Amino acid sequence: MDWFVTLVDGLGWALVLYYLVAALGALALTLIAAATLLRRRRAGEDADEEAFANPFSPAVSIILTVQDIGPDTGERIRALLGLRYPRLEVVVVADGVPEADLAPIVERFGLNPRLWIGAGLKTSARVTGCWSGRGLTLVAATAKNDTDALNCGIATARHPLVCLTRIEAVLDGSALLTMVAPFLDDPGRVVAAASVPRALDGSKVVAGRVTEARAPERLEDRRGALALLRRGLINGVARSRLNATTDLPAELSVYRRELLSGLGGAGPDLALRIHGSLKGGDGYRIAIVPDPIVWVPLGRSAHVVRRRSVPGPISLVETPWRLLRILAPWANRLLFVYLGLAAVGGVLALTGHDGVNPAVVLLLLAFAGLVPMTVTAAGLALEVLAFRHYDRVREPVRLLAAVPLHGGVS
Amino acid sequence: MGVSWTVAAVCLGLLLATVALVPAAYWLRDRRGRRRWQRAARVRPLLLRLAAEGDDEEELLAELGRVGPRTWRAARPQLVSLLYKTRGSAQAGLAEVMEQRGEMRRLLAATSGWSPLLRRRAAHLLGAAGWEPGRNRLTFLLRDADPEVRAAAALALGRIGDPRSARPLLKALAGHRPVGPDPVAAALVRLGPAAAPQLRAGLESPQPRARSTSAAALGVLGGPRDVRELLSRLEREEEADVRVAILGALGRLGSPASAGAISARLGDHDPAVRRAAAEALGELGAGSTAEALRAALDDPDPANARAAADALLRLEGS
Numbered sequence: 001m002d003w004f005v006t007l008v009d010g011l012g013w014a015l016v017l018y019y020l021v022a023a024l025g026a027l028a029l030t031l032i033a034a035a036t037l038l039r040r041r042r043a044g045e046d047a048d049e050e051a052f053a054n055p056f057s058p059a060v061s062i063i064l065t066v067q068d069i070g071p072d073t074g075e076r077i078r079a080l081l082g083l084r085y086p087r088l089e090v091v092v093v094a095d096g097v098p099e100a101d102l103a104p105i106v107e108r109f110g111l112n113p114r115l116w117i118g119a120g121l122k123t124s125a126r127v128t129g130c131w132s133g134r135g136l137t138l139v140a141a142t143a144k145n146d147t148d149a150l151n152c153g154i155a156t157a158r159h160p161l162v163c164l165t166r167i168e169a170v171l172d173g174s175a176l177l178t179m180v181a182p183f184l185d186d187p188g189r190v191v192a193a194a195s196v197p198r199a200l201d202g203s204k205v206v207a208g209r210v211t212e213a214r215a216p217e218r219l220e221d222r223r224g225a226l227a228l229l230r231r232g233l234i235n236g237v238a239r240s241r242l243n244a245t246t247d248l249p250a251e252l253s254v255y256r257r258e259l260l261s262g263l264g265g266a267g268p269d270l271a272l273r274i275h276g277s278l279k280g281g282d283g284y285r286i287a288i289v290p291d292p293i294v295w296v297p298l299g300r301s302a303h304v305v306r307r308r309s310v311p312g313p314i315s316l317v318e319t320p321w322r323l324l325r326i327l328a329p330w331a332n333r334l335l336f337v338y339l340g341l342a343a344v345g346g347v348l349a350l351t352g353h354d355g356v357n358p359a360v361v362l363l364l365l366a367f368a369g370l371v372p373m374t375v376t377a378a379g380l381a382l383e384v385l386a387f388r389h390y391d392r393v394r395e396p397v398r399l400l401a402a403v404p405l406h407g408g409v410s
Numbered sequence: 411m412g413v414s415w416t417v418a419a420v421c422l423g424l425l426l427a428t429v430a431l432v433p434a435a436y437w438l439r440d441r442r443g444r445r446r447w448q449r450a451a452r453v454r455p456l457l458l459r460l461a462a463e464g465d466d467e468e469e470l471l472a473e474l475g476r477v478g479p480r481t482w483r484a485a486r487p488q489l490v491s492l493l494y495k496t497r498g499s500a501q502a503g504l505a506e507v508m509e510q511r512g513e514m515r516r517l518l519a520a521t522s523g524w525s526p527l528l529r530r531r532a533a534h535l536l537g538a539a540g541w542e543p544g545r546n547r548l549t550f551l552l553r554d555a556d557p558e559v560r561a562a563a564a565l566a567l568g569r570i571g572d573p574r575s576a577r578p579l580l581k582a583l584a585g586h587r588p589v590g591p592d593p594v595a596a597a598l599v600r601l602g603p604a605a606a607p608q609l610r611a612g613l614e615s616p617q618p619r620a621r622s623t624s625a626a627a628l629g630v631l632g633g634p635r636d637v638r639e640l641l642s643r644l645e646r647e648e649e650a651d652v653r654v655a656i657l658g659a660l661g662r663l664g665s666p667a668s669a670g671a672i673s674a675r676l677g678d679h680d681p682a683v684r685r686a687a688a689e690a691l692g693e694l695g696a697g698s699t700a701e702a703l704r705a706a707l708d709d710p711d712p713a714n715a716r717a718a719a720d721a722l723l724r725l726e727g728s
Binding site for chain 2: 187400403
């Protein structure tokens with residue numbers, strides 16, 4: 001039975017090595033994110049007022065795509081038009097929506113029919129109608145997919161900054177001011193800014209704004225809320241600091257329109273394409289805005305998070321992390337195989353044979369279980385320390401209950 | 411085996427400490443926040459009275475000078491928030507309190523600190539207080555290693571509002587560590603009409619960025635005389651970016667006298683200039699330009715054709 005024990009221990013040590021590297025990487029990112037967020041809090045921010053008072057704050061086009069007109073679509077559009085910002089327009093691309101269904105929106109916002117002229121970007125979407133008025137442009141189009149519809153919106157946009165968001169995202173009244181602040185602070189280098197979405201489930205929403213942030217009711221949803229915090233506040237902030245951002249959340253992000261036009265529009269792997277096109281330039285930055293300014297229902301967001309796999313390394317900093325991510329599904333499967341074999345080894349030990357090395361089991365428990373849980377809890381701790389948007393201590397404590405559910409390397 | 415137990419114990423301790431940090435941080439911040447609120451309650455009415463420019467300023471300053479350091483720290487965020495909302499003598503009164511409490515000395519020291527975030531914050535606050543003695547230090551920060559600090563220093567100089575800052579601001583647009591044109595333009599606008607002579611001089615600068623930024627600022631601050639200056643510069647200007655800025659400024663100033671010169675630029679060889687001309691005509695709203703705009707609908711660049719269409723729609727609406 002020696003060969004069996006040797007095989008299981010060999011597999012165990014290989015997994016220990018993998019999870020050790022992953023744990024060290026995750027802890028390093030946590031430290032970088034914590035230092036960045038806490039220093040930022042100490043310095044204080046007054047950029048919102050500056051952006052509002054600045055006559056040269058760049059005008060923003062908010063692009064929204066819808067596949068149907070629901071009962072709250074009008075309310076969401078009204079909330080976007082009511083965002084606090086000196087100069088903005090909202091472009092809604094109704095993808096595949098019958099013209100009759102658009103009538104309530106046209107009537108509610110007093111829109112007039114107009115000629116659609118797309119510029120700066122080629123789109124294969126077929127535009128069947130266009131209406132505008134009071135800062136809102138509604139485009140009826142038939143697009144091949146969501147990206148195509150977004151590109152139709154970008155081609156319609158007139159302003160130098162383009163803000164992409166989703167109909168289900170609920171924005172804070174000052175969200176746009178906060179998102180544009182990095183472009184004003186560092187106008188020469190910032191080419192894009194992305195937000196860190198929070199879970200909407202359980203929170204109170206009045207007139208298209210979150211009035212009271214709460215933890216989701218279901219344990220599974222709380223796990224999703226923690227996943228968003230870990231991705232945004234730990235991975236997002238730390239990677240932005242290292243200029244290795246690969247995730248640009250679709251819930252709320254702002255880009256220079258020229259950049260999007262040059263890249264051929266929005267689409268998958270946008271961050272990667274930005275890095276690819278600007279590498280070797282004078283220096284650029286993709287800013288991550290960590291403030292709680294956008295909330296999303298978890299079902300949709302989890303789908304978006306899963307879709308965002310990014311192939312190919314982009315920098316020396318990113319390479320080991322990417323390798324870990326490629327290996328992650330295999331390592332997680334092998335971990336379960338190892339645990340099964342270790343259990344068999346335990347039974348063999350009871351019958352007088354040599355058992356598997358318990359040190360390996362302990363180290364795996366530490367690196368594959370405890371450290372990822374620590375990183376997840378750290379995301380929540382940073383949320384409380386840096387922003388504290390929960391009114392009652394009960395809410396973060398309820399989120400803590402889901403920490404054991406959210407482990408593993410992400 | 412001993413090592414693995416130690417490693418596991420350390421990881422477990424780390425996890426428990428992080429978990430405990432969540433309610434502890436909440437509780438501590440909540441408690442500290444409540445205490446601060448209570449401490450600041452005594453000072454808040456004094457600050458509000460000072461900001462309201464009552465006739466008891468000296469008495470208020472003396473009373474604020476007697477406030478203990480802890481209470482002062484608690485009231486400081488309120489003071490900072492008021493600074494951004496006040497102008498003139500109210501702002502000066504609040505700045506005097508800050509000076510009296512040694513805040514300005516600390517801010518000046520912070521502008522030389524290692525952290526770019528703190529340097530930027532200090533620059534913002536010196537500007538928000540409109541503290542004239544900080545001008546030299548802020549001018550120095552225009553060459554800071556961090557671009558965000560440079561932008562903050564430019565905006566702060568604008569808030570202080572001394573027209574003498576116009577020259578260093580325009581100079582900061584070029585060189586080894588330049589400041590972006592947007593913060594400089596915003597700062598120049600804040601300097602007010604007294605800076606207009608320097609901006610007119612800036613139109614003749616050998617640096618294209620200085621010319622375009624001067625034009626952008628004149629578009630907000632300028633008057634009829636500046637329209638003439640801008641038109642004259644437009645006639646001679648060789649750089650497309652500067653022509654774009656001048657057209658934007660002329661559109662903002664809205665003088666019908668500039669309609670002809672702007673319309674002529676609809677035929678410029680540079681597409682960005684043609685677009686800026688169409689947008690400027692939209693701002694101008696002069697019916698006499700409709701014919702030229704209709705012709706611009708045939709522009710080979712779709713973005714320019716759309717700008718012309720938008721301008722025509724605005725003409726119809728006006």
